[in-house]
Amino acid sequence: MTVVLIGEAEYKEFELLSDAIEDRGGEPVVWDTTDWPSDVPVTYDVGSDTVTVEREFRVEEVTAVFPWVHHIFHPALSRYADEFEEHGTESVFMIADQWRGVFRSLLGLFENHGATVFYPPGAQQYDDWKPLQLEQLAMAGVSVPDTVFTTDPDRVREFVAEHGEVVYKPVADSTRPNRLSESDLGDAPLDRLSNAPVQFQEYAPGDDVRAYFLDGEVVGASRYEIDDWTYKSVGRVDDAEPVDLREEVRRDVERAARVSPIRFGAVDLRVTDDEHALLEVNPGPRFAFHDLHGATDIAGVLADALVE
Structure with a gap:
């Protein structure tokens, strides 16, 4: 039973999960994305029963796949900081999209051949759908704090006045949140909101x-x-x-x-x-x-x- 783990292998989760898979009789194989794009050969032969990621794998021998979605599919490209300076923004986004396209397809390929695949195409960026996610949770009767996503400074002032203290963070990123109260509003750079929507949430x-x-x-x-x-x-x-x-x-x-x-x-x-x-x-x-x-x-x- 070959279980493929995809992501940045320095994460301790890879070691713990690999050990647990071995203890259960499986063979963990780590596709380390830390240095991608890299010289590691990757080949997807359409219609073939093999794929290559450093070495050749028979599609049927892969029984399960677990990708760390933030390492491959997340839009944040901080890991490409050096490449931005060397190659330019457009090229880096294009390069990242090519890799994502291949690996989204690989997940679908393994799933089509009966493998257990976590986060198949369509489910990989669920944490980037925060407005819809929280709407769905509220409709399901889940207790969620009052939340607004906005680029309007006046709406932020109203929201903070209503709740006294709020938490704010990006709509689609794992960046740590911050707190905002009425006493902070005078110094808050609300004029920069027009650059992108921000999530504001009632402090719990x-x-x-x-x-x-x-x-x-x-x-x-x-x-x-x-x-x-x-x-x-x-x-x-x-x-x-x-x-x-x-x-x-x-x-x-x-x-x-x-x-x-x-x-x-x-x-x-x-x-x-x-x-x-x-x-x-x-x-x-x-x-x-x-x-x-x-x-x-x-x-x-x-x-x-x-x-x-």
């Missing part, structure tokens, strides 16, 4: 909780800390512990999972003793530090799904 008090789901069910939940204010699980955490979700919280997470077009993901929440708010749903979520703190065993859960 409580503990940071990340709940993982697979096939519509919660498979692990972690209460975590990074520093004095996080609101988002990004990479290394300072502390994490397993948490039993209250029934109404679990119900909202599983509603969100069923609404989402992805098999596996994480829901970021703020939870108090008697209230909760679901902030967003993330495909390709980080889990290594939650696993390493003993709060979850997501590597094991994923390995079971990939090797079954």
Whole structure:
């Protein structure tokens, strides 16, 4: 059973998931995208039963594929910073699109041949659909904070006046969010909003909780800390512990999972003793530090799904 993992191999998740796959009798193969574009030969022969990524693979021998979607399909191109200077913006975007086109197609190819494929074409950029995502969650009865996406400074002022304190972040990026209150409005560069829409969300008090789901069910939940204010699980955490979700919280997470077009993901929440708010749903979520703190065993859960 050959299980292909695609992404930047320096992530600790690759090691944990590879070990878990081997423990279950599978053969993990990592396609490391850290240095792509590179001299690693990649060939997709249409109509053939083989593909080449450094070495030749028979299509039928690949039984499962797990791509870290942010490494391949995310629009952020910060990893190409040097190439922007050397080749220019248009060329870099074109280069990235060519690689994405091939690997989107490879996922579809393996899926068409019966492999278990996480994030097939059409589901790879779900976290970039934040306006639609939150609309769908609200329609499903999930508890989400009041949220607005806007380029209008007057609408921002109204929103902050209504809520007192809000969180803002890009519509389609994993950048850490920031807080904005009425006292900050005077210095806020609201005139720059016309450059691009920004997400503004009612601030939700409580503990940071990340709940993982697979096939519509919660498979692990972690209460975590990074520093004095996080609101988002990004990479290394300072502390994490397993948490039993209250029934109404679990119900909202599983509603969100069923609404989402992805098999596996994480829901970021703020939870108090008697209230909760679901902030967003993330495909390709980080889990290594939650696993390493003993709060979850997501590597094991994923390995079971990939090797079954």
